Amino acid sequence: MNPPAVAGGGGLAGLAADVSALLGRDAGDPVPVGGGSICTAARLDGPGGPGAVFAKTLHDAPDGFFAAEAAGLRLLGSTGTVAVPQVLAADRNTLVLEWIEPGPATPSQAERLGRELAALHDVRAAAWGPAGPGFLGRLPLPSPTGPPPAAPEDWAAFHAEHRLLPFLRQAAGDGAMAPADVRSVERVCELLPRIAGAPRPPALIHGDLWSGNVLFAADGRARLVDPAAQGGDPEADLAMLELFGCPQMPRILAAYEEVRPVPGRRERVALHQLHPLLVHAALFGGHYGAAAGRAAREALSRA
Template identity: 40%
Template sequence: MNALAEAGAALIGGVLDHATTVHGGDLSDVVLIRLADGREAVVKSGPAPRTEAAMLAAISATGAPAPAVLAVDDRTLVIEQLPTRGSLSYAWENLGVAVATLHGAQGPRYGWRESYACGLVRIDNRWSEDWPAFWAEQRLGPHRGHIDASLSRRIDRLVGRLPELLPATPEPALLHGDLWSGNVLVDHDHVTGLIDPACYYGHGEVDLAMLSLFGQPGRSFFDAYGTLDPGFEQRRPIYQLWPALMHLRLFGVGYASLVDRLLREAGV
């Protein structure tokens, strides 16, 4: 951890005074550093720091809150230390505004300028003009063969029905891609930053479904976000399946029951 802290301090041209481990990162090491001149910053390791830096810049460019990138190289990302003296329970309305702002940025198609990986799981972001095909071929389908055979067969059945269950061409919104409460920084009653992104362009409901996977946004979030298209509740488990499958592959069979439940909610 000292090596990571020293690398971060060097990247922003400072002398390390103190480093503290930041808990919560499952796939990266994260430290908060204080430099001899009093500056503070967050330093993060990872397989693709430049990719994450570009995503944070893309989020910030929409007007949605994100930490500023202070420095980056092939192994280390240094970002702004943001205030976090609040609770999301008091900031749902502000988060709704932030996510609506993020989704207001539109892409040319579905996907992202590069593919990347989350741990050992590759995430295929090749551009697509067809949203149900993107979700079938680049989100749900790739997990077949890596999970229990009975779950794989049910995913096959669901994939075959996606053209009738998902809109063909929703607006390709800029997605955070991993929007859960742990990736939302709050100070008092407002959101200071959306962190740890896995950005791509897709149906905005994907972020809303992810936000509802491990918790329930307050009513004020949806009021501030804006009107949802009819059928969101039917599409929600389909969109939640991707992060559930990612958790199953990354963290083990404890998530198999979640995948099973979401498949049942999706009708397979």
């Protein structure tokens, strides 16, 4: 998730011992790595080891928190479309990945990322939502109690019931949403079958694709990190990437659309930004509730 920066719950104390235990070798001393808003992250480069690793920790993490992230990374990597860091180890409170050396966001790297995202979004998912537990920040992703819906025409009801309304209720209950903004989001949910465009089958998406989860690398190939991988609408990934800004965004989109054009996508950007804005309102409060209300009204005006 996107900051504001919030101190991670686990801290660096004990991280080296946890990573050493998971890897079965001396992981070295942790060097803090910034960029996240939920976990505490570090680079560790143990003496005589095979190389640096990236680790992050969260004290009292929800059940399945890091297991879900590890599973999502493995799932995305298994498609052979996008690049992700190798998962080295995970337990309840810690995740260890290979270290990817950051690099500049070059035009060629951005264009490759756009093409790779297009290829990812051509991978069909079995149903709407994640195959197992999923999280955005610390918040669990709600899922149906019965068999997950899978038909193209099921998306609108699934999205309203399991992606918009739960986070709207939480944000409103915490005082992060004004009544007028709540009504605007509720109206979007009512009209979603009409404003969502033509039904499409579920595709495999990253699910939390803000710019901080795109790691431009020194080797020239961007990696995707911290996914909430699930069956979803590909427009959600692109809309979230635009929401908080991403280096070389025009080149990413142009390369994507050369491979996988999506008619009418520009008119639906606000609609697909509504979910991450509601999640941010529930997590962080602040101005995100008002931003969700504006996005809802824009989506309604473009309908």
